[in-house]
Amino acid sequence: MFPIALLTDFGSRDSFVATMKGVILSLAPKAPIIDLCHEIPPQDLRAAAFQLRTAEPYFPPASLFVCVVDPGVGSRRKIIWGENGRHQFLAPDNGLLSWLQRPIRRWRSVENKGLFLPKLSATFHGRDIFAPVAARLWLGLPPARLGPAMDRPIVLPFPKVEATAKGVRGEILYIDRFGNAITNLSHADIGDCRSVAFRGKSLGAPRSQYAQTERGRPLALFGSSGFLELSVRDSHFAKRFHARPGNRVDCR
Numbered sequence: 001m002f003p004i005a006l007l008t009d010f011g012s013r014d015s016f017v018a019t020m021k022g023v024i025l026s027l028a029p030k031a032p033i034i035d036l037c038h039e040i041p042p043q044d045l046r047a048a049a050f051q052l053r054t055a056e057p058y059f060p061p062a063s064l065f066v067c068v069v070d071p072g073v074g075s076r077r078k079i080i081w082g083e084n085g086r087h088q089f090l091a092p093d094n095g096l097l098s099w100l101q102r103p104i105r106r107w108r109s110v111e112n113k114g115l116f117l118p119k120l121s122a123t124f125h126g127r128d129i130f131a132p133v134a135a136r137l138w139l140g141l142p143p144a145r146l147g148p149a150m151d152r153p154i155v156l157p158f159p160k161v162e163a164t165a166k167g168v169r170g171e172i173l174y175i176d177r178f179g180n181a182i183t184n185l186s187h188a189d190i191g192d193c194r195s196v197a198f199r200g201k202s203l204g205a206p207r208s209q210y211a212q213t214e215r216g217r218p219l220a221l222f223g224s225s226g227f228l229e230l231s232v233r234d235s236h237f238a239k240r241f242h243a244r245p246g247n248r249v250d251c252r
Helices: 016-027 045-058 125-138 237-241
Strands: 004-008 033-037 066-068 077-085 087-092 106-109 168-175 181-183 197-199 218-222 228-232 248-251
Touching: 004 016, 004 045, 004 125, 016 033, 016 125, 033 045, 045 066, 045 168, 066 125, 077 125, 087 125, 181 237, 197 228, 218 237, 228 237, 228 248
Parallel strands: 004 033, 004 066, 066 087
Antiparallel strands: 077 087, 077 106, 168 181, 168 248, 181 228, 197 248, 218 228
């Protein structure tokens, strides 16, 4: 019995998430549903792709990820299904699935209207398409019945690490709720980096834990995602240094 994991930018203030769950459970009452994250900033595909990348490897086999961060809802954009040999995914065709650690190997365009709710809203495909399709997949619907195979979904490029005269340059991918600025720099990217710099300020060499610096002092370390993070011990790096996704980070 595999879980259905929901990833959206709907937040918890409104009834959107509960409505999706209601549709799923009306069709598949025994389906276990996990809230992966609903606090993605509105329409932020990079944040959604990052959250999915970091969480997906830890889910049980056959898990179904229903990802609804959908700036193009109501347009002619496709809804797609994919599988990567371990898990299944439903998402808009907008690049959200591009950053998975295990790439998608089979794709389908979700076009079988007989699987949708009878009346479609132009603004809430999470309820009217994603939720009923997810429930039917959980009940054993063969993916071939979703629609035709496809091989060219939209790609959201993962930011490249640049070589500089003195080292490498990356960028901030995501700010977590603690204010840590998570970059695209891996252990392999930075090698024996002796100094991490943000906006000209050196944070020193990467540390292995927060306790290696004093409270209120900035530092760099590798977090649970496997990427270099910029932090302030017991404080909020992003607020203190006005950091945002896309800002550059240098390692020398």
